[in-house]
Amino acid sequence: xxxxxxxxxxxxxxxxxxxxxxxxxxxxxxxxxxxxxxxxxxxxxxxxxxxxxxxxxxxxxxxxxxxxxxxxxxxxxxxxxxxxxxxxxxxxxxxxxxxxxxxxxxxxxxxxxxxxxxxxxxxxxxxxxxxxxxxxxxxxxxxxxxxxxxxxxxxxxxxxxxxxxxxxxxxxxxxxxxxxxxxxxxxxxxxxxxxxxxxxxxxxxxxxxxxxxxxxxxxxxxxxxxxxxxxxxxxxxxxxxxxxxxxxxxxxxxxxxxxxxxxxxxxxxxxxxxxxxxxxxxxxxxxxxxxxxxxxxxxxxxxxxxxxxxxxxxxxxxxxxxxxxxxxxxxxxxxxxxxxxxxxxxxxxxxxxxxxxxxxxxxxxxxxxxxxxxxxxxxxxxxxxxxxxxxxxxxxxxxxxxxxxxxxxxxxxxxxxxxxxxxxxxxxxxxxxxxxxxxxxxxxxxxxxxxxxxxxxxxxxxxxxxxxxxxxxxxxxxxxxxxxxxxxxxxxxxxxxxxxxxxxxxxxxxxxxxxxxxxxxxxxxxxxxxxxxxxxxxxxxxxxxxxxxxxxxxxxxxxxxxxxxxxxxxxxxxxxxxxxxxxxxxxxxxxxxxxxxxxxxxxxxxxxx
Ligand code: F6R
Numbered sequence: 080x081x082x083x084x085x086x087x088x089x090x091x092x093x094x095x096x097x098x099x100x101x102x103x104x105x106x107x108x109x110x111x112x113x114x115x116x117x118x119x120x121x122x123x124x125x126x127x128x129x130x131x132x133x134x135x136x137x138x139x140x141x142x143x144x145x146x147x148x149x150x151x152x153x154x155x156x157x158x159x160x161x162x163x164x165x166x167x168x169x170x171x172x173x174x175x176x177x178x179x180x181x182x183x184x185x186x187x188x189x190x191x192x193x194x195x196x197x198x199x200x201x202x203x204x205x206x207x208x209x210x211x212x213x214x215x216x217x218x219x220x221x222x223x224x225x226x227x228x229x230x231x232x233x234x235x236x237x238x239x240x241x242x243x244x245x246x247x248x249x250x251x252x253x254x255x256x257x258x259x260x261x262x263x264x265x266x267x268x269x270x271x272x273x274x275x276x277x278x279x280x281x282x283x284x285x286x287x288x289x290x291x292x293x294x295x296x297x298x299x300x301x302x303x304x305x306x307x308x309x310x311x312x313x314x315x316x317x318x319x320x321x322x323x324x325x326x327x328x329x330x331x332x333x334x335x336x337x338x339x340x341x342x343x344x345x346x347x348x349x350x351x352x353x354x355x356x357x358x359x360x361x362x363x364x365x366x367x368x369x370x371x372x373x374x375x376x377x378x379x380x381x382x383x384x385x386x387x388x389x390x391x392x393x394x395x396x397x398x399x400x401x402x403x404x405x406x407x408x409x410x411x412x413x414x415x416x417x418x419x420x421x422x423x424x425x426x427x428x429x430x431x432x433x434x435x436x437x438x439x440x441x442x443x444x445x446x447x448x449x450x451x452x453x454x455x456x457x458x459x460x461x462x463x464x465x466x467x468x469x470x471x472x473x474x475x476x477x478x479x480x481x482x483x484x485x486x487x488x489x490x491x492x493x494x495x496x497x498x499x500x501x502x503x504x505x506x507x508x509x510x511x512x513x514x515x516x517x518x519x520x521x522x523x524x525x526x527x528x529x530x531x532x533x534x535x536x537x538x539x540x541x542x543x544x545x546x547x548x549x550x551x552x553x554x555x556x557x558x559x560x561x562x563x564x565x566x567x568x569x570x571x572x573x574x575x576x577x578x579x580x581x582x583x584x585x586x587x588x589x590x591x592x593x594x595x596x597x598x599x600x601x602x603x604x605x606x607x608x609x610x611x612x613x614x615x616x617x618x619x620x621x622x623x624x625x626x627x628x629x630x631x632x633x634x635x636x637x638x639x640x641x642x643x644x645x646x647x648x649x650x651x652x653x654x655x656x657x658x659x660x661x662x663x664x665x666x667x668x669x670x671x672x673x674x675x676x677x678x679x680x681x682x683x684x685x686x687x688x
Pocket of ligand 1: 380381382383384426427428429430431432435478479480481564568
């Protein structure tokens with residue numbers, strides 16, 4: 080959600096923090112602010128709206144000092160105004176915060192009684208006042224922060240400065256991510272690695288309940304009782320180039336076009352064509368262990384949930400293992416039926432989604448074995464899992480997930496092969512066929528991307544629509560859901576995905592000339608039925624764009640548009656249809672002049688529940 084950057088070193092802090100915040104703007108872009116410490120005084124600049132507003136302000140009123148903290152906000156408590164923007168100041172203490180303080184109202188009341196004056200509507204401001212209050216009795220800032228943290232309930236990643244100690248910066252974490260980049264005696268603190276990867280690739284990943292105290296070119300990590308913790312920096316194997324647009328007009332298009340490579344990356348070193356099998360290095364489960372699970376439970380949010388639903392279609396059909404698919408935010412609160420006999424698979428691009436992380440912990444507390452599918456290496460979900468299948472899609476900055484989704488589908492396909500080979504549902508020959516289909520996939524993704532001009536025509540034709548429907552059967556149903564979500568997110572056109580056979584049970588009432596219907600009609604066993612559903616729409620005056628398989632001239636004949644998607648086999652064609660629907664949403668949004676990388680109200684990586 081929000082992004083945090085902190086700096087302590089020998090350079091002016093403000094430009095370092097600003098360039099870090101720019102890399103994090105995709106995490107939240109309602110308002111932003113920076114505070115630096117100079118000659119024992121803190122100074123703050125804040126502005127509402129996107130970072131350019133803050134940049135403008137800093138040009139007019141620059142900040143000086145070699146210690147500083149900054150924030151880009153995705154509003155939870157309080158509107159996106161300047162007063163609600165971080166950093167927040169309470170007395171001598173200044174704070175930037177990511178997360179939600181659940182008991183902030185009761186803390187605020189106590190602090191009001193003690194004479195503290197609040198300016199914002201945020202939960203975060205309470206932290207600065209609380210630390211300031213603790214400073215009245217504590218001997219050091221470090222001690223005051225420690226005492227304050229013990230009173231907080233909820234999630235936080237924090238950077239804290241105080242005028243009372245102009246040589247110290249403190250970072251703390253519980254429930255929201257935080258990393259510390261180290262370059263000699265310079266320190267870069269951030270909620271996400273992309274913010275600081277251009278400065279250093281030596282990073283310490285903080286764990287819940289840890290604090291980092293930066294003072295005079297050193298850092299000490301402690302727990303909340305003040306006990307030192309030894310932390311070893313890791314070399315992060317990401318290139319700063321990943322965070323550049325490389326000539327594309329925006330990150331979303333760049334990431335859509337990275338998919339052929341992303342598919343190669345997720346399969347790299349994992350395919351065993353001769354054995355008709357895959358090797359998933361992070362799975363850490365023998366065939367015998369895999370066979371011991373009675374059921375699988377895939378749990379995720381949003382786009383990752385759509386991948387999970389597609390995974391159910393893959394695994395149940397090819398491996399004959401029961402699979403439940405759970406929305407993470409529901410799972411946790413409904414006394415879920417998981418046990419030591421359940422393999423729970425959280426799926427998450429960021430690995431930090433609060434709902435998915437909470438679901439993981441819930442499943443763990445019920446003895447489930449956890450193997451996650453994650454993109455971000457060493458993310459919280461990855462770290463808390465018993466095994467991980469990384470999707471290796473690379474950094475995804477566009478808020479609308481694209482390459483993360485298609486690589487999740489591929490990871491699930493590989494898991495299907497592994498499970499099917501382990502329980503014998505997939506024989507050698509079929510396993511080999513499935514691997515061959517995977518090897519062919521990157522080129523087919525490339526070919527699908529060439530459909531862009533045709534897809535742009537579709538978007539032009541239906542540009543004035545306020546609503547759209549996506550239909551699919553079998554594995555195309557989750558892809559229809561994902562297509563609809565992409566359109567909603569970035570073009571603000573209301574869209575719904577339905578199983579094509581469900582149309583006649585209600586949604587067909589919506590059909591008229593204003594409602595384009597995107598029909599997913601791959602050349603699979605459902606094609607005949609999908610054609611009938613399409614006819615039902617056309618007969619009622621509906622306008623259809625049909626997404627068919629290459630060589631199928633028949634299906635789209637009565638549709639207004641007929642696009643031919645390469646054929647990659649029954650399961651993997653879903654990946655190609657997903658790519659085509661990403662381009663549909665992208666073209667709609669661009670033609671409508673929308674900001675595809677930072678759509679309104681959204682944020683990448685939802686770290687609040
Ligand atoms: C949509 C999108 C979101 C995420 C969801 C889960 O384009 O990106 O729906 O899929 O917030 O995020 P992760 O996968 O990071 O857990």
